[in-house]
Amino acid sequence: MKAAVIVFPGSNCDEDCRWALQHVCGVPTEMVWFRHRVPDDVDLIVLPGGFSYGDYLRAGALARFAPAMESVREAAEKGRLVLGICNGFQILVEAHLLPGVLLRNTCLQFLCKDVFLKTVRRDTPFTLGVPEVVRMPIAHGMGNYYIDTDGLKALQDNGQIVFQYCDHAGRVTAESNPNGSLDNIAGIVNRAGNVLGMMPHPERAAEDALGCHDGRYLLESAIRYLIKG
Amino acid sequence: MQEIAITPELVAQHGLTPEEYQSVLDILGREPTLTELGIFSVMWSEHCSYKCSKRTLKCFPTRGPNVLVGPGENAGVIDLGHNLAVCFKIESHNHPSAIEPYNGAATGVGGILRDIFTMGARPIAMLNPLRFGRITDPHMQWLVGGVIAGIADYGNCVGVPTVAGDIYFQDCYEQNILVNVMCVGLMRKDQLMLARAQGPGNLVVYYGSPTGRDGIHGATFASKEDPHSQQRSAVQVGDPFMGKKIIEATLELIASGAAVGIQDMGAAGLTCSSCEMASRAGTGVEIDLDRVPQRADGMNAYEIMLSESQERMLAVIPREKIDTAREILERWEVGCHILGEVKNDGLLRVKHRGRVVAEIPAVKIADQSPQYSPEARRPAYLDTIPAAPVPYPAPPDWGDALLRLLRCPTIASKRWVYSQYDHMVQTATVVRPGDGDAAVLRVKDTPMHLAVTVDGNSTMCWLDPETGGKMVVAEGARNVVMVGAEPLGLTDCLNFGNPNKPEVFWTFDKCVRGMAEACRVLGTPVTGGNVSFYNESKGLAVFPTPIVGVVGKIEPPLRILTPGWKNAGDRIFLVGGHEQHLGGSIFAQLWQPQQTARAGYYDEREPGPVIGPCPLLDLELERALQQFLLEANRRGLINAAHDLSEGGLAVALAECCIKSGREKMDPESGRRSAVEYLGANIEVPKVKCLASWLFSEAPSRALAACDPAKTAELAALANDFHVPLVALGEVSDTARMTLGKVMDLPVAELLRAHETLPF
């Protein structure tokens, strides 16, 4: 199998994603410049974190027009796996590959810290074998997930909410919500289940040297899913 | 070439003295044009020429076996082995931040980043020492919020983790806050790039943001008192998105071999970058300003040469490589503008609209810049500082005293600050901010780690500039040793008042001499730094505030150490010097002895006056302490280590307890238990002054925790190094910090006090 990381101008977790996929998980990983198409033989596309276009206007708003996004859309339609992390998630919602929008954190500040996540769905290609509660860092100023009431109901009814912010014991509480996200939403999938967007950074929690390896479960879930076919 | 008459008033407005103007006339052999006058004015400003500080700075040791590049280039470089080198530098952005905190701080970050990547190093860490006034003042809160957000937004956007810093709140910074920023970069040794305009015939290429009318005379602005009354065009808006693109474009340009010299346009913009590149290489540079991309209409030569617009770069590219360079720069969408070429006539020649508007021997601007030895006089206030320690009667409750110290904004947790900084991007931060005396970064694909810290206790420098200067260096070096690293080198930012005041210059000179001596004894060469004078408004100067940034290396058998206790039962030792007294301590600022007019506690957020004297520092002991700790670390004798600084022994013990927190995890579900803490059980010896034993901030002291089975070896080693070692007690599993009958507090309460927000 093969993975690709899209490099937008202003991406800054692109190299970290490559390191986690290739060095930690052993998957050949190609960097794809935002002007180019994602090659057809790529099974897993990662939209990395960072500040594409400086987050000017709104996070992800300008990046969604990048030429590479056309091929991401096609790949998503064909059922290939697409993972948007942080800014990647923001780009996916701006590109309407996922519903909703990410607003400024209610504390109005950028927030970098570890959070606990409840893995609500453990049967998506990204979450097979991911424990019920995992720890990962967040680092964002605009991670406050919002969608209108009908939209939220649809997410719930279709089981699209994959991760929710929770406390150490897995309880989804108001105190454990770092950014004001509706329903403590930290990550969602599309209806087909092959496009995941999440604010926390699995690639920053993929090695014990960094204090935690919970992020590795997620990357390896996707890899195993693809290898098994 | 003459358009505007150069009158004595105009010369004076440009900050040049009649003598300096005479040198200009001598160098040129004629009257300068207005553009030339502007060029001399900024190049000979204090900020660019170091005219008052140069002689004093010569006393710093700058060489060492591993120093690849010392002071004089954009940043210092030290060899790490493995064909790698570390590059680092510190800068101040005090004046702009005082009037536009957000953009002032952000552009400071942008500027220091450029110093690092122009050398061919990828920026891997940022640090930010900050000094503010009283935090209860709403205007100060606005400044604090703006500065932190500015640092955060720029650093976060470019993807360089901000991993450490320090913050003091002290009245002397009320009119003049200090915003220093340090950047550390990592490079392949064979890709070291110098800022030299080499090779006549090579092209001079401009890339990055277009030039506007911003910041004209920013360098001069940084060389005057009272920023508030100065012209305000000196504040610019940073563009971190362009910053990120020029990082990538520059590193790619260097890796491709297309560039032979690169310099950023920082203070004094195009003027400084072109002059310095030519003079370092002994060449000339000819540029045509019509080719400079411009954001504003109708800019004249003077404005283009002096603009300090952000995110602009100058590169020297051989003709045969220009296509390669152009492809890289255009791919990153940063533009590629050929301004002119390198000449062998030694002249900086500037053309605009078909005319030569400046023609100056480049090397003379740099080498014949004025140098002064300002008058120095010992300030009278020093005589008011008591020579003998002030006696401290016991406060009513020792535990309460400790909690007050932990809540004091200068000591309290800075989580509210560093949680706004992305400190994890690049996935290398192994010891995060708040978790150690220095931050630790792994160097991927090698067994190495780097430790980085910034330090600068100005209270001690105010009480005794020379000893204080030594202490600043000692603390910086000690902090990297505490996390397990060998100090490699040091960069410094010297923040002082107006150097033309003899009292200010005296403290500057003394401080630097003290620092230099400490650097020599501790073996930490100075590879670069920055001087920020004129931090003075309304006649009030800041405390002498030298700040050092130290970089260290951890390579096996050295291991990473952190302050948090690891195992119940470990023995706790106090290593190093004697507590001396409470002079200069924060406790003394909070608790005023009954003898003074005002007895009792001050509010932690509004501490009282500093009370002396400055403790003594024995540099030989300091060196022995550091060597001992390194050796004990190599032998695996230390499980936790923490240096004693603000708040003294009691605060250090509390921090080791607070940072011992761990949770248990159920591997199946991933659910964790609540965080559990270890405590400390300490025996309090019979001492003359308990307050001083608990809270003294005397230097050269540290805590170390050691496995009970290894204490004999540790004691023997301490003996070999002639370092005092005192057994204090042991790590307990009670989650309480118990000091005999003196205090007994649950760690949760210590934690709560330590996490108090300042506003």
Added chain:
Amino acid sequence: MKGKVIVRLKSEVSDPQGMTIQQTVSKLGFEGVRKVRAGKFFEIELDAADRATAEKTLHGLCDRILANPIIEDYTFEIE
């Protein structure tokens, strides 16, 4: 021609920034400031043959880029 675009959050979307400003100003003693909503403003210089073309361009810009219809509304004026 010059377009002046105002983008605001829809009334049902909460605006923590506006709320924080409101609280800060009240603390500073500005009385009677009941509510603050924060939005964005853009000034756009356009080459357009006529007003109608300019309007079309601005609608296109706002719909596709400047505003996110899930949370924002926009208005503009042409000068």
Added chain:
Amino acid sequence: MKGKVIVRLKSEVSDPQGMTIQQTVSKLGFEGVRKVRAGKFFEIELDAADRATAEKTLHGLCDRILANPIIEDYTFEIE
């Protein structure tokens, strides 16, 4: 009463956000978009005895909180 405040960067101050938006939209085929400048917009509900008081409050707000006169200008309207 309702105040509508526009805060913009002074014309000589660079506006990276506006520049980036302009460049991106040009590439997307919005041709005649020559220049974009980004600013802020605030809608403020005020209790004020009269227009003059409201004006005074708004000036105070803008000078002290909403704009930094070193790099920004502001204008407002009252409804």
